[in-house]
Amino acid sequence: PDYLKHLCDRYDDEVNRVSHYLIHTSRNKLIAILDEHLLKTHAVQLVNNGFDVLMEQDRFIDLKRMYTFWGRINARDLLFKAFHKYIQKESLEIVMDKESDKDMVHNLLIFRERMSIILSKSFEKNALFNDKMKSAFEHSINQRENRPAELIAKYVDTIMRTGRVPAAA
Numbered sequence: 600p601d602y603l604k605h606l607c608d609r610y611d612d613e614v615n616r617v618s619h620y621l622i623h624t625s626r627n628k629l630i631a632i633l634d635e636h637l638l639k640t641h642a643v644q645l646v647n648n649g650f651d652v653l654m655e656q657d658r659f660i661d662l663k664r665m666y667t668f669w670g671r672i673n674a675r676d677l678l679f680k681a682f683h684k685y686i687q688k689e690s691l692e693i694v695m696d697k698e699s700d701k702d703m704v705h706n707l708l709i710f711r712e713r714m715s716i717i718l719s720k721s722f723e724k725n726a727l728f729n730d731k732m733k734s735a736f737e738h739s740i741n742q743r744e745n746r747p748a749e750l751i752a753k754y755v756d757t758i759m760r761t762g763r764v765p766a767a768a
Contacts, residue, residue, distance in 0.1 A: 600661040602649075603645075604661075606637055606638070606664070606668060607664060609633065609637060610630075610633060613633060614626065614630075634671055638669075638674075642672060642674045642677060643677060645665070646677045646678065646681050647681075650665070650681040651681070651685055654682075654685050654717065657716075657717065659716075659720040659721045662720075663720065663721045665721075666721055666722050666723070675725075675727075678728075679727055679728065679731050682722075682728055682731050682735075683731035683734065684735075686731070686736065686739075687735040687738055687739055690735060690736050691738075691739040691742060693707055693710060694707070694739050694740055694742060694747055695742065695743060700746065700750060703747065703750050704750050704754040707736070707740075718732065
């Protein structure tokens with residue numbers, strides 16, 4: 600997060616300098632140099648070392664910065680992969696925790712809602728992120744044979760019979 604804030608500050612500083620001291624036509628060249636040296640050279644390392652932390656802490660603004668910057672350098676595929684990997688890892692933990700079977704569906708729904716909020720606030724509801732989220736959940740649920748399907752069916756049945764969402768244990 601600190602480096603992303605630093606990037607924003609450096610970009611703002613340089614754009615202000617261009618407008619005050621340099622020929623306006625040099626702005627695009629300067630931005631290209633900033634993109635190359637501040638972003639492209641560090642993009643993989645920043646995603647590998649910081650993306651999961653930002654996700655765990657629900658750092659919407661920092662994730663949005665990352666999304667915007669990585670779009671500038673055509674590197675959003677790094678974010679797609681990291682987003683998919685994070686959701687797959689976290690949802691798989693929920694699915695594979697046999698001791699919390701009674702709360703599995705509820706916990707998955709809460710996690711899914713959290714990811715949807717991040718998708719909306721940080722990634723502009725990007726369809727590719729949405730597809731990655733769906734495939735990650737699908738993969739995780741399919742790692743345990745039959746049990747998630749039984750629990751989902753029981754959860755829906757309870758809602759249909761009682762008219763309300765079952766409380767988490």
